[in-house]
Amino acid sequence: MNRLNRNWIAGLLAVALFAGAMAVRATAGEDNDFHFSIIGDRAGSPAAQVYGRVWREVDMLHPAFVINVGDTIQGGGDAKIEEQWKEIKTLFNRYRQYPLYLVPGNHDVFSEASEKTFVRETGRAVHYGFDYQNAHITVLDNSRGMELSDAELQFLESDLAQHQAQHPKFIFFHKPFWIPLVRVGSGEFALHKLARKYGVDYVVSGHGHTFMRLPFDGVVYMEVGSSGGGVEKKIERGAGFNDGVFFHHVWVYVKGGRVSMTVKELDGQRGQGRMFRAEDWDERGPHFDTGDPANTDKPTT
Numbered sequence: 001m002n003r004l005n006r007n008w009i010a011g012l013l014a015v016a017l018f019a020g021a022m023a024v025r026a027t028a029g030e031d032n033d034f035h036f037s038i039i040g041d042r043a044g045s046p047a048a049q050v051y052g053r054v055w056r057e058v059d060m061l062h063p064a065f066v067i068n069v070g071d072t073i074q075g076g077g078d079a080k081i082e083e084q085w086k087e088i089k090t091l092f093n094r095y096r097q098y099p100l101y102l103v104p105g106n107h108d109v110f111s112e113a114s115e116k117t118f119v120r121e122t123g124r125a126v127h128y129g130f131d132y133q134n135a136h137i138t139v140l141d142n143s144r145g146m147e148l149s150d151a152e153l154q155f156l157e158s159d160l161a162q163h164q165a166q167h168p169k170f171i172f173f174h175k176p177f178w179i180p181l182v183r184v185g186s187g188e189f190a191l192h193k194l195a196r197k198y199g200v201d202y203v204v205s206g207h208g209h210t211f212m213r214l215p216f217d218g219v220v221y222m223e224v225g226s227s228g229g230g231v232e233k234k235i236e237r238g239a240g241f242n243d244g245v246f247f248h249h250v251w252v253y254v255k256g257g258r259v260s261m262t263v264k265e266l267d268g269q270r271g272q273g274r275m276f277r278a279e280d281w282d283e284r285g286p287h288f289d290t291g292d293p294a295n296t297d298k299p300t301t
């Protein structure tokens with residue numbers, strides 16, 4: 001075989017491999033059709049009834065699975081948490097038909113003993129990955145630090161490398177150390193570089209009890225706020241809905257490769273029941289009328 005023919009064959013092989021890889025990715029995306037729910041923080045003087053109401057609403061939506069952003073229990077010492085897990089699991093058992101993926105928060109995991117308890121009570125490691133249809137979610141642990149440790153970043157890279165064909169991809173961990181970096185427009189941090197390298201779509205955190213959404217350089221960074229965790233101090237300081245301080249949960253629809261998120265505020269005495277598309281909220285806050293449209297609409301029929 002002469003050199004020209006060899007080059008031709010090599011070229012055809014490269015095209016075929018590329019087309020195959022694109023087909024895997026396209027097929028992976030096309031097959032998705034499911035919903036899941038994201039629940040926010042509960043710890044920090046949890047408001048009575050709020051977390052239970054969030055779960056009742058989530059139950060009405062019949063998600064394929066439920067994931068949170070950490071701080072499920074109040075914590076406060078190894079001696080206290082057995083009872084706290086027992087109490088919250090009474091509620092979880094009511095909804096055990098939904099696979100539940102808990103993320104370790106600083107109230108959940110703060111010592112070796114509390115880490116062991118977390119693993120035993122949740123049935124999950126402190127970091128793990130899972131697929132649902134062709135989507136992939138990686139859960140990481142920064143409960144005891146702010147940034148992601150080298151070990152967490154190594155786990156992330158190996159998990160993403162093993163699931164390159166999955167799409168879309170989400171990363172969940174508790175503390176949103178990315179906020180100041182993303183706000184100044186810096187992509188020069190290891191998490192972001194890995195997210196870009198492996199095509200991660202969403203990075204989702206909690207901890208701040210504040211809804212926040214910062215799309216940046218092809219990755220959507222989001223903080224899910226309070227699903228019952230304390231917000232009184234923020235409200236005393238004058239913060240409100242437009243600042244992301246409200247009780248809510250997030251309803252996620254994955255259709256093909258597209259992710260749509262709807263944020264649902266609680267109603268009754270705990271909010272105004274506002275629902276909005278997550279993409280209508282960015283670093284400047286809400287891009288919609290935050291009043292009740294029913295008060296201003298003038299129906300013609």
Ligand SMILES: [Fe+2]
Nearest residue numbers: 071105106207
């Ligand atoms: Fe926290």
